[in-house]
Amino acid sequence: MICNLDQKILNILLEKSRLSYRQIAKKLKTSVATIISHIKRLEDEKIIQRYTTDFDYYKLGYDLKVIVQLRISKGQLFEVEKKIAKHPAVFAVYDVTGDFDAIVLARFKSRQSLDKFLKTVQKYEFVERTHTGFILNTMKEEQDKIS
Numbered sequence: 001m002i003c004n005l006d007q008k009i010l011n012i013l014l015e016k017s018r019l020s021y022r023q024i025a026k027k028l029k030t031s032v033a034t035i036i037s038h039i040k041r042l043e044d045e046k047i048i049q050r051y052t053t054d055f056d057y058y059k060l061g062y063d064l065k066v067i068v069q070l071r072i073s074k075g076q077l078f079e080v081e082k083k084i085a086k087h088p089a090v091f092a093v094y095d096v097t098g099d100f101d102a103i104v105l106a107r108f109k110s111r112q113s114l115d116k117f118l119k120t121v122q123k124y125e126f127v128e129r130t131h132t133g134f135i136l137n138t139m140k141e142e143q144d145k146i147s
Contacts, residue, residue: 069100
């Protein structure tokens with residue numbers, strides 16, 4: 001169970017994960033030892049799983065962001081998802097309810113690389129159908145604050 005201080009620490013780390021323990025303690029008006037203790041426990045409990053950074057993928061040349069919906073047959077959902085998740089362009093894989101079984105989010109530098117990815121996925125055994133949509137604009141894309 002997380003306490004109010006844990007929530008505040010997590011929200012600070014979401015904003016800027018490179019802050020030092022001292023900087024976090026100063027923001028929260030508590031001791032450095034308290035912050036270290038809480039963060040260590042959050043890491044041990046796998047609530048904090050990793051520290052990362054956000055990139056501007058557009059500036060890195062990844063102009064195409066897509067949603068690929070997949071229909072997968074014969075109870076092979078997890079096997080297909082695991083295989084697709086290994087592709088470097090893929091940044092999220094979800095199993096979902098509805099007309100499709102899985103949704104894949106991926107980024108590509110060119111239509112040719114997207115085309116190659118789709119043709120590869122469509123050849124996977126148990127992939128019955130794909131439906132691809134281009135993401136034109138991103139209005140919000142961030143991790144949710146802890147409340």
